[in-house]
Amino acid sequence: MDGIASAWTQERKLEWIQALRGLAAFMVVMVHSRSMLMGSASGRAVAEQVLLPMAMGVDLFFIISGFLMVWTTRDFDGSKAYAWTFLVKRFARIWPLLAVMTPVALVVEHGFGGLLDRALVLWYAEGLAFIPHDPVASGIYFRMAVGVAWTLCFEWYFYLVFAASMLCGRWRYAVMAAWFALTLLAIPLARGGYHLHVATQPLVAWSRYANLAIHPIVWDFVAGMAAAWIYGSRVTIRSTWTICGAMAVLLVALALAWQPLGMTNFFGPQGWGAPLAIVFAGIALLAKADAIKVPRWSVWLGGISYSLYLVHVYVFQIAQRIAGALPLSQPTLEIVLFLARPALAVICAWAVFRYVESPASASMRRLLLSVRAPRRIEAGSATFESSRR
Template sequence: MSAHGKKLAWIQALRGIAALMVVMVHDRGALAGEGGAGRTVANALLPMAMGVDLFFLISGFLMVLITRDFDGSKAYAWAFTAKRIARIWPLYAMVTLLAIGVDHPGLHGLVDRSVLLPYLEGLLFVPHNPAASHLYFQMAVGVAWTLCFECYFYLVFALCMLFGRWRYGVMAGWFALTLIAIPVLRGGYNLGVATQPLVAWSRYANLAVNPIVWEFVFGMLAGWLYLSRFTIRYNAVIYSSVMLSMVVLLLGWHRIGMVNFFGPAGWGAPLTLLFFGAVLLAKKGGLVAPAWCVWLGEISYSLYLVHVYVFELVERMAVRIPTSSEMIGAVLFVARPIAAVMAAWMVFRYVEAPASARVRECLLRISWGRHAGKHSPPWPDTESSVRRVSGGP
């Protein structure tokens, strides 16, 4: 690993932690049906869903970091877009095929238009039914609701690159319009991600006005802070400032209308404070990432996409064990995450990494304009160092 790669190991580790949090919040279902201690553990694991908020903060941070040497050319903007597509879409397309097979055995899922349509919409990252929950969108591949937001952010980021050195000004204007002006004009402003009035004329527009997008913006602000000259000399000042802010926020949690859910009015708020603290510490080399977290971060996208289906397969095998339902629940709670991590490692090594590399190579051969080849963006070391962590959840 390069020196820059070692410096960014902390962000890779955070991705691993975020992925593991999502896995565990889904794994709690193995204990949710039990009484007593089992249900208590299951309820205690619910806040681990905030791993999604952490993913979004990391994405905003990384997009600023890997485009720090943006040269204003359309070729650079296309290269950025191509690499994001190659990072997200190939594995997701393969998992979509897996999902059809698991959810609809036989040929039914491949020939019935009503069954197939939601999966095809998911491949385009179009919310299937925003009215279903205002956030999860009733996606055929359940975890893909986060990818809809992720790819919307990438789209905005890429399009704003076409404005050259004005890109961040245009981006600020767009987010001010979609996250502030339009919600206010539609009848009242609030940061609740599950309480936004639906946009009836466009399913995709519901992504733009949802306050959870603020987490990408906060991540971008953290990226600019990381690249700036601003530092805090003493680690103790960083720790005490973050802790004091966290205490004030948690003490006033219900009084200011905070909720135990996704978004800036929920788990995203304390995570943002912690993330900014981590950025300030990382600037000074004050964060040491455990090797296992860095490794987990490397396979995090595969883990995020496949763990639900690994859980399903493990459960189908476990129910055949002649024992009590309580014992099966305990076995599943332990065995499913282990199986998911092992499967994710194999998927990453033999599917995700080679497929992503191949698609990236093909897309980068496409020229933007007649003379695009002469202006191919000189990607910095930062890009190679964080290429594997700049994708989706």
């Protein structure tokens, strides 16, 4: 009973993370919905000035991921079995739904005839290995067949590094720090022209996957890990005014130095990632001081966030095709779609989460853990499991 109570308490403590995850997913949804506002000057202004910056939801996703990987493995026992269990749960969390959505994406974008095109099928299937399709063609987006899957390439890379470091036992964070020092500092410096702009990072010609390792957006994960160490440390600030004041000072200082530092309105540490790292660390301290009340709906949205992230683009496309047949003027049609598509995406994401993502992930997890999963690891993974990420 004590273990169950402890797991429930930890899950309640991490509700703020679920809320942020839901916010991040919905921000991405709204970024992609902005195309409906491009028909007028005022609409374009809203789309570019208000909605486009919501793409920072991706940075927030990565920061959350770094945080959770540290926080949910704080009971690491140094065994290889634990590392295997960790990697299995991460794989089972993201791969099954991607495997389902990949043929769906192919059919939505190319029709059922696309299933007969061998080259096209192989192109889509390659994304299931989390390998960037073509880093040269579209920069950070990698020209992935399932467009949003570019972020999953980074997620899986980070999981691999984290799991591999576990094989070094109590030295895991030292090994991880050495790896990031090599890939995010030493190698880029040696290649010349070191900077943190994610869209103009010099590419590695001999390996598509190696581009993930040296990409500066990986610093988002590192920022999340740092926040987790602060959250789990003895550092506790009870005054919410002190926390909020410190956040405000740091954000103002960053805003004043934005241009001199060469900051950009784009992904990564030299863009949205930097202010988000400050805000996230502050929220973590507020949560630690029990100063955050999380709305239940935001926790629910966080629960379906992965499904929402993967399905919304295709819900948008289908909804637009159906709405195109309605007898509506173009301006009216654009407003209706701008409002309706996100709502439809949330509804579909809930259904996909309940009937596809959740059971498929659970089945994959059971299958892979049956290969090698000591009982003592499974018995001690209640907190790890509660994060669902």
